[in-house]
Amino acid sequence: MTLSLFIEPDLDFVAQINSDAGLNLKKCYQCATCSVVCSISHDNKPFPRKEMLYASWGLKDRLIANPDIWLCYNCGDCSTLCPRDARPGDVLNTLRKMSIQEYSKPAAMHRLLNDPWKLPWLFIIPALIIFTMGLITGLMNLSPGGDRIVFAHFFPVPLIEMIFIPLSLGVTLVFFLGIRRFLMKMRNSYTGLGKAAPAPFDLKLFLITLITQLPPIIKHERFSECSENKGRKILHMMVAFSFTSLAFVAGAFVFALYVLNSHGPYDQINPVKILGNVSGIALIAGSLLLIRERRANARQTNGYFDWYLLGLALFLGITGMLTQMLRLADIAWAAYPMYFIHLLFAFNLVAFLPYTKLAHLVYRTVAIAYYHYAKEEK
Ligand code: SF4
Ligand code: SF4
Structure with missing residues (x-):
């Protein structure tokens, strides 16, 4: 059986994250160091590596509807140890801000x-x-x-x-x-x-x-x-x-x-x-x-x-x-x-x-x- 997966990237979303506080999602090469150091990451949930991947793919809906991003208190452990300075803690902070902007209207x-x-x-x-x-x-x-x-x-x-x-x-x-x-x-x-x-x-x-x-x-x-x-x-x-x-x-x-x-x-x-x-x-x-x-x-x-x-x-x-x-x-x-x-x-x-x-x-x-x-x- 072939499983087809269609992804609709929201490029504006990616650009918005990258423009926030000088972030650069391309820096992440998915090494998973952040998931290893993060105290709220679980074996079956590579947090926040998965979120970094979704963000670079522009999967806005998947991220702003994700309660996991709110479990993070921006301690900075992952950003400190990220070998690529991709600043996953800051990316999550930006995602939370974007969630507030999505839900609180107008x-x-x-x-x-x-x-x-x-x-x-x-x-x-x-x-x-x-x-x-x-x-x-x-x-x-x-x-x-x-x-x-x-x-x-x-x-x-x-x-x-x-x-x-x-x-x-x-x-x-x-x-x-x-x-x-x-x-x-x-x-x-x-x-x-x-x-x-x-x-x-x-x-x-x-x-x-x-x-x-x-x-x-x-x-x-x-x-x-x-x-x-x-x-x-x-x-x-x-x-x-x-x-x-x-x-x-x-x-x-x-x-x-x-x-x-x-x-x-x-x-x-x-x-x-x-x-x-x-x-x-x-x-x-x-x-x-x-x-x-x-x-x-x-x-x-x-x-x-x-x-x-x-x-x-x-x-x-x-x-x-x-x-x-x-x-x-x-x-x-x-x-x-x-x-x-x-x-x-x-x-x-x-x-x-x-x-x-x-x-x-x-x-x-x-x-x-x-x-x-x-x-x-x-
Ligand atoms: S954000 Fe940094 S530590 Fe986490 S997967 Fe990407 S490169 Fe590795
Ligand atoms: S900033 Fe958030 S994602 Fe990073 S280690 Fe701390 S709790 Fe985990």
Whole structure:
């Protein structure tokens, strides 16, 4: 029996990978050193050698629907030992970026987010939206006055809700549709060549797998498996946990406002306030240390996509802390504008979440859950 295999290479896809961070897929001569050193590679799955081959063949569909690329934490072990400097770790990083671009629609948002020349628009657009909303509703008060600085007098909570609640719902919808596309693609292609068609998707089993996979993901267990970049685990955890606890702090203040009818500003010794301050400092320190670590790591290439998220995290933390310090120092002329700038960074973070590197938190979690779900299913 003759088995015919037709391959439709996507040459644009190959060119896109090669243009990202100066990669060159032709360098790979399939020696498999990367698969030998990679801690997540299995005997029957030569990872990431297989992915390097698929990438050089331009098999886009096979790669962006492949949950395996999300198991890699870009430790850099394979790139360090690759005899041809083909940088498989960076290729996988690029593939993950391209997956996010494939699933989070519309594509125009990625063009906006991935072009450094368009960076000013990422702040001009939110500024126009926030100002317009403030002026249309008449809620924004450009000269709040008063004996002490109260940000709610300048930018009341209902105005924040009017902007951020629809924004959050829109982002949730983009993620929902993106995850649906991602799951369907994985479902259709992950079975691989010559394998049977998948059984109907078992949502209950998938959700159970997702929940059981959360603890190791939160604990960053896979980071510990790599030897090259072990120090990155602590820094990554610092940034990830700061984001999470800052989101918790924001939620706690909303709860205090609506359920307990308690208005800020709160004492510095308030436990939630302390958590907010510690998280803010951890966010700044974690971002700075990650930037330093990435700059020092010659075996890991970072593109604008990587730097953008780190810059955003850093300035979100800095503007948040400065806002508070200026309020405590009672410098109203600087505190209110700084608060507005902080709001722009917060808007930026939420609105562009599905299109920035932060989206990998969602897609990676889904991919890992699907990887284990597929094993359970078999
Ligand atoms: S990426 Fe490097 S280590 Fe991996 S198969 Fe290709 S040449 Fe060998
Ligand atoms: S970067 Fe690390 S985890 Fe990723 S493929 Fe290379 S060795 Fe494996």
